Amino acid sequence: MEDQKLPCVLIDCIGEKHGVYEEHVEFLKEHFCLITMKEYIENKKILGKKIRAIYMWYHKPVINEELLQSLPNLKIVASSGVGIDHLDLNLLSRYGVKVSNTPFIVSTDTADLGMALMLASSRRLVEGYQMAVSPDTEYFPANWLGDEVSGATLGIIGMGTIGYKVAERAKAFEMKILYHNRKQRNKEEENAVGAIYCKKIDDLLRQSDFVMLAVNLTPQTHKLIGKRELQLMKPTATLINISRGLVVEQDDLVEALQNKVIKAAALDVTYPEPLPRDHPLLKMENVLITPHIGSATKKTRHLMMENMTESIQAALTSLPIPHEVLL
Amino acid sequence: MSFLENLVSKLRGEVRFISDKGTLVSYGLTEASGDQAEKQARATLCQFSAACRGFLWKRSEALPDTYTSSRQNQAEKELSKRVQQPGAEVSAGGRAPAGRKELHAAVGPGTEAAEGNRGCALRVPGNCSGLLPPGAARFICKENIVRKEPLQINSLVVIEAMSEKELPGLLILDIGGTYGVQENIVALLKKHFCLITMKEFLENKKEMSKKIQSVFVSECRPTVDQELLESLPNLKVIGNSGVGVDHLNLKMISNFGVKVTNTPHAVADSTADIGMALMLASARRLVEGSQIAISPHTKYFAVDWLGVEVTRATLGIIGMGRIGYKVAQRARAFEMKILYHNRKQRRKEEEQAVGAHYCEKMEDLLQQSDFVMLVVNLTPENHKMIGKKELGLMKPTATLINIGRGALIDQDALVEALQNNVIRAAALDVTYPEPLPRDHPLLKLNNIIITPHIGTATVQAIQMMAEEAIANMLAVLNGQPIPSEVFPK
Numbered sequence: 001m002e003d004q005k006l007p008c009v010l011i012d013c014i015g016e017k018h019g020v021y022e023e024h025v026e027f028l029k030e031h032f033c034l035i036t037m038k039e040y041i042e043n044k045k046i047l048g049k050k051i052r053a054i055y056m057w058y059h060k061p062v063i064n065e066e067l068l069q070s071l072p073n074l075k076i077v078a079s080s081g082v083g084i085d086h087l088d089l090n091l092l093s094r095y096g097v098k099v100s101n102t103p104f105i106v107s108t109d110t111a112d113l114g115m116a117l118m119l120a121s122s123r124r125l126v127e128g129y130q131m132a133v134s135p136d137t138e139y140f141p142a143n144w145l146g147d148e149v150s151g152a153t154l155g156i157i158g159m160g161t162i163g164y165k166v167a168e169r170a171k172a173f174e175m176k177i178l179y180h181n182r183k184q185r186n187k188e189e190e191n192a193v194g195a196i197y198c199k200k201i202d203d204l205l206r207q208s209d210f211v212m213l214a215v216n217l218t219p220q221t222h223k224l225i226g227k228r229e230l231q232l233m234k235p236t237a238t239l240i241n242i243s244r245g246l247v248v249e250q251d252d253l254v255e256a257l258q259n260k261v262i263k264a265a266a267l268d269v270t271y272p273e274p275l276p277r278d279h280p281l282l283k284m285e286n287v288l289i290t291p292h293i294g295s296a297t298k299k300t301r302h303l304m305m306e307n308m309t310e311s312i313q314a315a316l317t318s319l320p321i322p323h324e325v326l327l
Numbered sequence: 328m329s330f331l332e333n334l335v336s337k338l339r340g341e342v343r344f345i346s347d348k349g350t351l352v353s354y355g356l357t358e359a360s361g362d363q364a365e366k367q368a369r370a371t372l373c374q375f376s377a378a379c380r381g382f383l384w385k386r387s388e389a390l391p392d393t394y395t396s397s398r399q400n401q402a403e404k405e406l407s408k409r410v411q412q413p414g415a416e417v418s419a420g421g422r423a424p425a426g427r428k429e430l431h432a433a434v435g436p437g438t439e440a441a442e443g444n445r446g447c448a449l450r451v452p453g454n455c456s457g458l459l460p461p462g463a464a465r466f467i468c469k470e471n472i473v474r475k476e477p478l479q480i481n482s483l484v485v486i487e488a489m490s491e492k493e494l495p496g497l498l499i500l501d502i503g504g505t506y507g508v509q510e511n512i513v514a515l516l517k518k519h520f521c522l523i524t525m526k527e528f529l530e531n532k533k534e535m536s537k538k539i540q541s542v543f544v545s546e547c548r549p550t551v552d553q554e555l556l557e558s559l560p561n562l563k564v565i566g567n568s569g570v571g572v573d574h575l576n577l578k579m580i581s582n583f584g585v586k587v588t589n590t591p592h593a594v595a596d597s598t599a600d601i602g603m604a605l606m607l608a609s610a611r612r613l614v615e616g617s618q619i620a621i622s623p624h625t626k627y628f629a630v631d632w633l634g635v636e637v638t639r640a641t642l643g644i645i646g647m648g649r650i651g652y653k654v655a656q657r658a659r660a661f662e663m664k665i666l667y668h669n670r671k672q673r674r675k676e677e678e679q680a681v682g683a684h685y686c687e688k689m690e691d692l693l694q695q696s697d698f699v700m701l702v703v704n705l706t707p708e709n710h711k712m713i714g715k716k717e718l719g720l721m722k723p724t725a726t727l728i729n730i731g732r733g734a735l736i737d738q739d740a741l742v743e744a745l746q747n748n749v750i751r752a753a754a755l756d757v758t759y760p761e762p763l764p765r766d767h768p769l770l771k772l773n774n775i776i777i778t779p780h781i782g783t784a785t786v787q788a789i790q791m792m793a794e795e796a797i798a799n800m801l802a803v804l805n806g807q808p809i810p811s812e813v814f815p816k
Contacts, residue, residue, distance in 0.1 A: 018630045058630040108638035112661065116607035123604050123785070125778060126617050132777040133770045137762050140779040142546055143509045148785040150596035172660030173600065274625050282621040289620035290613060291628040297611075297636045 006033040007316050008050040010040060010071070012060035020057050024305045028055070031309050037061050049073055053312040059086045068095045076315035078308040079325075081295060082106050082162075085217040085244060089327050099325040100311035102304045104161055106295040110214075111165035113294050114242045117266035118154075118210050121238050121288050122147050147209075147236075150174055155208030157201065157224070158215030158243065159185055166212060167193040178204045205232040210240060217244035225249065230256040238264045242294055245271030254280045257287060268294050494521040495804050496538035498528060498559070500549040508545055512793045516543065519797055525549050537561055541800045545792075547574040556583045564803035566796040567813075569783060570594045570650075573705040573732060577815035587813045588799035591649055593791035598702075598782040599653035602730045605754035606698050609726050609776050610637045635697070635724065635751070638662050643696030645689065645712075646703030646731065647673055654702060655681040668692045693720040698728060705732035706816070713737065718744040726752045730782055733759030742768045745775060756782050 009032040013019035020028070028034060032055070040047045048070045054063065056079045061067070063077060068091065076098040079087060084101050092099055120126060123146040131137055131144075150173045156163045159181040167177050170193075177195040179185075184197045198204040205211060211233060215221045225239070226249035233239070239262060241248055250271060256262050264286040273292050281287050295301070307323065314321045497520035501507030507524075508516070516522055521538065528535045539559050542551060545568040549555070556562065556579070565580060567589045580587055608614060611634040619625055619632075642658045644651045647669040655665050658681075665683040667673075672685045686692040689712075693699060699721060703709060713727065714737035721727070727750055729736060738759065744750050752774040761780050763769060769777065783792060795811070802809045 015631075017627055021631055108662070109636060112607060112637050113611055115661075116604070116611050116613055119600060119604035120608055120613055123601060123781060125604055125608055125776075126614055128778040128781050129614050129776055132762065132779045135765050137765070137779075139505065140762055142506055144779070144781070145784050145786050145789065146781065148597055148787040149600050151787075169657075169660045172657045173603075174596075274620065274628055277623050277625070288617055290611075290616040291620045291625075291632070293611060293616055293632070293634065296633050298633050299636050301633065 006031065007052045007312075008033045008035055008047070009053045009055050009312060010035050010037070010051045010061065011055045012037050012057065018058050018060050020055070021301065021305075024302070027305065028309065031313065044070060052076075052316055053078065055308060055312065056080060063087070063092070065091060068092070068097065076100060076312055076321070078311045080304050080308060083216060083244060084325050085246075087325075089325070093327055098315050098321060100308070100315070100321050100323045101325050102307045103323055105300055105303045105307060107161045107165050109297050109300045110162045110242055110294040111169060113268055113290070114162075114166045114212055114214065114240060115169050117240050117242070117268060117288060117290065118212070118238070119149055121240070121264050121266040122149050122152075122210070126288060127285070149210075152176070152209040153178065153207055155179070155198070155204040155211045156195070157181075157204065157211065157213050158221075159195070160214065160216070162242070163212075163214035164189070164193070166214060167195050178208060180204045201229070202232055205229055206234070208237055209234065210238050212240040213243045213247050215243050215247060217246055221247050223247070223249040225253070227252040227256070230261050233262050235260060236263050238262070238266060241265070241267045241269055243269060245269045245273065250281070254284075257281075257284055264288070268292055494519065495540040496521045496523050496535070497800070498523050498525065498539045498542045498549065500525050500545075506546070506548050508543070509789070512545075512789065515790070515793050516797065519801060532558060540564070540804055541566055543796060543800070544568065544575070551575055551580065553579060556580065556585065564588060564800050566800035568789075568792040568796045571704055571732060572813050573734075577813065581815050586803050586809065588796065588803065588809060588811050589813050590792045590795035590799070591811055593788060593795040594783045595649045595653050597785050597788040598650045598730055599657060601756055601778070601782045602650075602654045602700055602702065602728060603657050605728050605730070605756060605776060605778065606642070606700065606726070607637055609728070609752050609754040610635045610640075610698070614776055615773070635726075637698075639664070640697040641666065641695055643667070643686070643692040643699045644683070645669075645692065645699065645701050647683070648702065648704075650730070651700075651702040652677070652681070654700060655683050663698075666692045666696060689717070690720055693717055694722070696725060697722065698726050700728040701731040701735050703731045703735065705734055710734050711737040713741075715740040715743070718749055721750050723748060723750065725750050726754065728753070729755045729757055731757065733757045733761065738769065742772070745769075745772050752776075754778075756780055 009028075011020050011034055013036050014025055014034075015022050020034075025034070032053075033050075034055075035047055035051060040051070049072060051071050052073050052075050054061065054071075054074065054077045056063070056077055058080055068074065074095070074097050077087070077092060078100045080102060082101055082103045084099065087099060089099060124144075128144075131140070153176040154166075154170045156166055156170075156177065156179040159167070159179040163179065163181070164185070167179065170177055177193060178198050179195045180198045180201045184190075184199075185195070189195075190197065211225075213225065215224065221243075224247050230239075230252060239248070239253070245267070248267075253265060257265060258280075265281075266288040267281075268290045269292055270281065270289065275281060275289075281289065295304070311321050311323055313319075497516060499508050499513075499516070499522060501524050502513050502522075503510060513522065520541065523535050523539060528539070536558050537560060540561050540563050542549065542555075542559075542562065542565045544551065544565055551565055562583070562585050564586045565575065565588070567575065567587065570589050570591045572587060572589055575587060577587060612632075616632075619628070639662045641664040642654075644654055644658075644665065644667040647655070647667040651667065651669070652673075655667065658665055665681060666686050667683050668686045668689045672678075672687075673683070677683075678685065686695075701713065703712075712735050718727070718740055727736075727741070733755070736755075741753060745753060746768075754776040755769075756778045757780055758769070758777065763777075769775060783789070799809060799811055801807075803812075
């Protein structure tokens, strides 16, 4: 099915485990002529020249040099989500292909999930649920306790849009908020959430009851949290990761949790995802893992789709691209 | 660091610290040595002793000058001479000032130190503390001995005299165990009360019944029924740990002239936190997600596995008391639109501070909310306030959260509503009963989260609740204004 007026956009597939959502297709088809990877491969010669954009939904389709060489009219890769660590920006730049992501709309959902993980971990929610529904439960023991979130100290590593939204939420729980960032935020921003800047990450790690990672993954933040950092944390502290699995040196984390160097961890992201089924993190009582659902709400995914559509349209009409990712 | 902590840090060895009011404080020094640290410790101990009007020795050491110069009493000088010999038998006698009990101390190897029921282990005349030299100590005490602790060889013991005033009797269910009060709370209670467990009371009703002036109720235990009230002639107050008192028959208790107090301040933060935790966990399908993350069958994470948003959604709070208001404060930071229903409207400033809109009719709140949170206490009037009709008024995409009491909800109606997707999901910290029978349909649904009534289950809240309960009970017993009394309707 080809409509000559609409620009051709390559997608991986529709539905299935990682494809474009069925509910989104209608909207997309109003703006684009969608070509799946399967269709493209069956008809490379003709379709290759028509494709002007790639709609990259959850890291698919995978982009390599071979693909770029066979798409001479490719103008833009619109990537879903805010993270772009899965893209080779240099390669794309060499082929003159622009890149866009969806930064701000994922922020509130991701901040919400950070708060959800902190609360669930501290109050032992999943354990409690299992007790409440277990066929073996006869009574609720009196001395089964968690730890309070209200009034505790939260250390936010990475005070970008997401980190700041976490701070806004944590403030309402009367938490003391410390943050570490490449550069300090201005005074009004700090005062609005009562956040105290820690130039040295060590200071934040030493004082925090909860350490939340909200950085993006770059060569500088790769394995930012390792054995040394975990040792600096309080033995009563919890590590929460809503950024990328590779920000944490996972083997060091396993060891730290096993030796009670820190109290617990709550991870929306790991490396890889999912973890191998025999990974030690899966068996630990003091670890809460969620399947990378930081932006997994209907509304947000719909907004992401709209965002990406906008970016593609802008690129194809040579207008400034909202949310362009520059090298 | 407090004086005591500072002192402890200078001493080597194990510390057993019983009360900062100084009932029995024992330090173990692992071995005698003449090094600098030891000297420092001794110097600090001298200061400490002056501070609590006690004194201390070390094995074969002369008494510090500060001690001998400040003490006049011959008997004490006598005592001090004798205990310098390891293994000496010492007794301190003499007439104590009027109103004080006489105690004797015997020192000998392999004997035990004891803490009296009121905390006084050794006293010598002249209102000063007794000191046992290293080796061992044995007390012959006219008080009831409730605990014995073996002293280590070379240990230093400082004993402080407690005030003579009799501590009021407090009935608790048990110390430790499945339903009992945990150890650190027991220690807190012991500072102000003479603790009597239910077992001790039942074994010795005659003597104990008159002593009990207060009952500490925690997690609804002990049960306060007519029989108990009849057997406690001097009972003045029931101090409940927690804010809900629906398990107490307020009218009956009032008829006995007994007051009831609760702990509204101590519970507020932790319960509001649990309300937020349940709302977030339900909306983002956290429990389900965690199960997928660790399941042996998981091969990939589906990208179309979605939850619903909390930010900018509409939260309807039913019950805008202390806890409800704290929920509103937290929800506001998530840019939620906040509606509330309450017996009476809050003041304008309070409403504006959290951006809350009053719904005089609960129906309006139910129809507009994405999340409905029950934060009311249970009264005879609001049993089953959420039933089939109310669930039917809610949006099919809405979530019901209950941090009030299980009986506020018609549970059968809830099961039906969840099965038929009349509402999206529910998250309950409370049910009726707790726990639910293991074959209850609520346990089998996949759009529900249940937690085992953990609204105040934090280390911090448990401590604060005990402190608030103690303050309330003491206020009653001392005839002072009562911070949180609960009256029958």
